[in-house]
Amino acid sequence: MESNNAEHTKIVEALNSRFASSIKEIAEPFGALTISVDSNNIKSIIAFLASEEMGFSFLTDVCGMHYDTTDELGVVYHIHNLYTNTRIRLKTRLPKAKPEIDSMVSLFKSANWQERETYDFYGIIFKGHPDLRRILNMDEMDYFPLRKEYALEDGTRTDKNDTMFGR
């Protein structure tokens, strides 16, 4: 990938020299460095970025995704280097049958509730999480509501035809 941003080029080179086999795709949509990585290696990649050498000491955001075209789940991380003011988005994809990924709680305490929220809505299991329970929904809930197969409205209704203006 050719980037005009020197900082981005440096990060990509550093990652390529260590994790070349785990990096699937690098892009820069709207100027944000976006790297798709192998979910098995996510923890070592983030640990490397969070190290003093790279300086990404702030985990801005963790959120889940459901890619319905390939029926895969995913976790998206936004991390931030406050010294150079660089943000990276790391994207992973997980098979829906076995959505497991390493927890970041040992690196960032802020990941704790965000991972619980991701589990709550997408059913993604974070390995090594100290307390992986539902957080916003009730404990008795037996499905993961933000997955695309759960339509917002009752799917059995026939009185509403949304073929023209509905998703």
Add this chain to the structure above:
Amino acid sequence: MIESINDKISGENYNTINLGPTHPATHGIFQNVLTMDGEKIIHAESTVGYIHRAFEKLAERRPYNQITPITDRLNYCSAPINNMGWEMTVEKLLGVQTPKKVDYMRVIIMELARIADHVICNSILAVDCGALTGFTYIFQQREKIYEIFESICGARLTTNIGRIGGFERDFSEQTWKLIKDFLTEFPKAFREYESLVNRNRIFMDRTIGTGPMTPENALNYGFTGPNLRATGLDYDVRVMNPYSSYQDFDFTIPVGKQGDSYDRYMVRSAEMWNSISIIQQAMNKMPEGPYHADVPEFYLPPKEDVYTKMEALIYHFKIIMGETKVPIGEVYHSVEGANGELGFYLVSDGGRTPYRLHFRRPCFIAYQAYAKMIEGSVLSDAIITMSSLNIIAGELDA
């Protein structure tokens, strides 16, 4: 640490009490299960989600312009900041360049909202310390801010202010007058309030050293906004990633030192003075020009045009039915909300609604530190710590 506490909890000398879900001293629906040794909190556990309304799921069925009212209900104390953060996110996705005038108008409204939010937080903190008088005086000024919002968009609390691309109409003469009056009246009232509370012995004794936070811990817990700055770190999205022409204004980032409740209070106080100065600068430099960007596919045309012009009618129909094409892509945009970095992660697949919309809610991330912050303190300090963190239930539970 946790193990040893759990061993202790099994002892019979401790009481378990529920602070919340509804409790007069917690402003909103928060539940904390506390294990108490007399007055001292040995262990705390927060339960959240009592007013969860599934905004992220709702957003996946709504066209872009219909998501603005959802954002009102996140941090409802400063709804305009959320509205405009969302509008700017969509504008970023669409590649819309807003005119300078829109940026400046937005800055005025966002800073007014920040003042309103900080007024609530700081005065309620004083109330929790037992100082009711200041609150009753300063809340008149919050009322004035809501009157300004009312004159701009007709609503006070959940404002749904602005449109994608700008504003529905220009500020009226009446609005400018209200803003000018506010800028002369508020500093007087606020100075009075500060002289009542800032160096008040009782207030200082209650807040200094209460709920302290180190900068390292604050970063690790994902603190942003005044909570982070009170620990001494100068991270402010307005300066780090300027949006809406914030780079045109001259202001400082106040920081604290100890990260305790008093520092958080003082950082908010100083920010309000900065906000006043920013509004003043924006008024003085207000450029001429249109009050909305030229995006007919997203910006509703004037009603008389809809009745008389073909294009306007078509655009009106498409906007109302949510049938406008948007680019495929993903975008993260963040604004400096009143209590931290409010981020919007928007994934679009080109459809009429977002494919995925995630809100980075500063409260939700900061509140997970609360249980650890109050362990070892007394119950009355726990109340003050929560007040000073500016946790808003609507944003916490989304």
